[in-house]
Amino acid sequence: MDHLNGESTYRNPILDADLPDPDAIRVGERYVMIGSSFNRAPGLPVYASTDLVNWDRVADALPAGNEPTAWFELPRHGQGVWAPSIRHHDGTYYIVYPDPDQGIFVVTAPEPEGPWSAPHLLLAGLGLIDPCPLWDDDGRAYLVHGWAKSRAGKKNILTVVPVDESLRTATGPARDVIDGADIDGWGTIEGPKFYKRDGWYWIFAPAGGVATGWQAVFRSRDVYGPYEERNVLEQGSTPVNGPHQGAWVTAVDGRDWFLHFQDRGPFGRVVHLQPMAWGDDGWPVMGKAVDGGPSEPVLEYPAPHGTPQLYRTIARSDDFAGGVPGPSWVWQANPSGDALVPGEGGLRIRSGEESGNLRTLSRVLGQPLPGMASRSSVRVALDGEAGTRAGLAVLGYDYLWAGLARGERGADAVVAVRTRDDMSERIIARIPVDGPVEVAVECAADAALVVELTIDGRALRIDPGFHASEGQWIGAELALFAGHPVGRAPAVGAFSSFRVDLDQD
Template sequence: MRTYDNPVIAGFHPDPSVCRVGDDYYLVCSSFEYVPGVPIFHSRDLVHWRQIGNVLDRPSQLDLPPEAPASGGIYAPTIRHHDGRFYLITTNVSSRGNFVVTAERPEGPWSDPIWLDIPGVDPDLAWDDDGSCWCVSSGNQVTRIDPGEGTVLEGPYPIWSGTGGKYPEAPHLYQVDGWWYLLMSEGGTERGHAVSIARARSPRGPFEPGPVNPFLTHRGTNRPIQSTGHADLVQAADGTWWMVLLGTRPRGYTPEFQVLGRETFLVPVRWEDGWPVAGPVEERHPAPAAWHPLPEPPSRDDFHGDTPAPYWISPRSRPDGSWSLDGGRLTLHATGPTLDEPGHTFIGRRQQHHDCRVTTRLDPGAGRAGLSVRAGLSVRLDETHHYHLEVHEGTARVIARIGPLRQCVAEHPVPPGPITLGIDIRSRRGQGRGPDVIAFSAAGLPLAELDGRYLSTEVATGFTGRVIGMYVTKGSASFDWFDYEPR
């Protein structure tokens, strides 16, 4: 029997939403304070996904203020396809709230925001048989709207808000066999996360809860996948049903630490007596009937394109003057003096494996008209939780920022000119309380090993996961390539 492995999209890819158009599936995730915003993926089988772009890829769509906090920005998008057009609805919690963007093709271009005057976050879109569009959000209300104009036509009406668990969120409406089903998560997005269901004959309600709620949760278990919730249902072309949802893979000594962020998982769904049944979420499940494997993405980026690949992200903004691509080199120009505050130049990618190695070739511009450059590699959760390896004036330094503390933990002289920097992340075996070890090297010379628990959600708090990338905080520096190797 063919099987697939969970997660289907590893690393910091939370709050998944999915829609099917013919034999094609499209999935989006939350991006929070990172730009470009809302990564969008394509699949032919719900298992193998390829990122085809980002929905919010220009400042007119996503303009985050410099003071936008870590884990602010874009929350919980929903993607739908109706009457030949793609719709995405989401919330910018650091700006004007809820909005809709549309596109003829999932790759874009997507429209500028159509703002909605509705409360709550995690908005969803569903269309009735007569073409009416209903929006339900985590404020526990449903509203009839015109998504093309952003106008409220009816409501809001209060709706079912779960079984009493905290933070009822991620509501989705589906019309199935004459019923309107309201899928909702509750219990908080941490270890208590759970998925519950209710149904009604009208999107206005009243909703009756399902016979077993929550119908999927891993709380109180020792399963390796935890925090299961924030789900979205989809029917495959062969009539089977599936659910994408977020989860985490915590490791280390109690309370355990999750460092990759909330990831996207897939679980089969069956219907019994008019209600969906799903779970538990296993590390391996029988695969969908359709099977379209994709080639493994290259681990190395040689920067030969005109624009960065879609998986490269930056916190809050990426001004045109802060980067350039030319002749197979990515050149970064400093826009701020420190990684400890917003406004710096950083381009990174999500850490997607517990064990991996990252290397890059940095040209710090030594000896060029006396320029002084400070640049290197960083593993970050936010401005107050990151480790970085920097080269500055002939010295390589490893610096740890943990909350209010900032310390140089190692330094060593390095020769002028281009230099290879490396970060090895490996799961901790045997003794030790943290989930992993993060080791730094410059020109092949080991410099320091740091405990990975301090770059975890349990320490730093927030909704994101680790992002590893290149930065410049003084002058300009070029990077010949960047290699991310799973181990």
């Protein structure tokens, strides 16, 4: 693909697709970034880069999905892996992640590509979220974390816990060090990242709420406080709402950068890159403030390494070589061993039991919906009894799907939608077919969806008057699925030639 800008600039967001709650580090000349994966499997995606602008997925730190395995064999929307952190200490990569219903876990690896260890439960408890470790100069280690009110009954509080150097256990009592209620007008405090610089302990944390908040920075001479605070990045006059929660990274040349997300609704929590520097008063400045402007995001800026900006999203076209999905795909639940059917001609998904709602179906394989105008297409075939179906969906709280459904008299090409308030799906179009169907879904910049069905060489465009919607803590997903009614035999949905075409101008 041709680069989007000149060799000296990049455009935000650098990843215009859903990678929630990013954290990143540099080790040597390589940058490594992770994000939340929630209920999806495999989980904890690991990305690598040599220039901070272009990122490739190199591993999944939870390749088998969430634990306990049996619980996550059904889609547990909004559960699983919340905001994680990644650090490198004494030759080992550490990812510390929370499951708000279980506690805080640690996985380790010698390289970003793995192999990643089995999860170890560092701290058990409900509502422990957003953890980040810090190894101090004297060899002691600490963990900062937040709280989820839905589980713990409290929020807006950041807590520091002393832990052993290997992050295996707590070594002393936890102490609350920051309370958002003590800061006039701030309220929400969560997502902390722990650093030390020039004798100061620094906690970078988002404040004010996901969609409308700002980036806060706290500092103290003592790890347990008291901490003073400053707002260092906010929306200002830009279209970048809620620019916060992310990672401070020092580049190879010594310059500082800040990676953060912006909540774009159906397009998810997309990733931005901001220049960062340290002011004369010892506090960090970000975005336009680095060059003397206001503390708000840059939309375009000289690239950290002078390299061209290439692919700005996560979704990828796939020919399903060997009958398996590429690394950009994730299941909505931990897949069973028989989810894929061996065979020729693309990807073959054995259907799962369903009740007519795709959000409850486990045999759903998805990629994040690109944040720019796009067209996604795939060839769909279906081998199954009456009541079975397979297709391409744009899946969020609300969803649209198009594909094949088999009835008592044969198969139909179907376009259907469902909102969170509907008791059942609404059929927009149903056309008898004899064989596979080509399905394409076009998503406009405002998330409006249009379907094109190609049947026997004839293209039929259908406008359902429907927009993509966000999911629970995530954006919408481009999803392939196969389902069958309870009590019926499984079907096989066959998919080939999946393509994603983007308008990146």
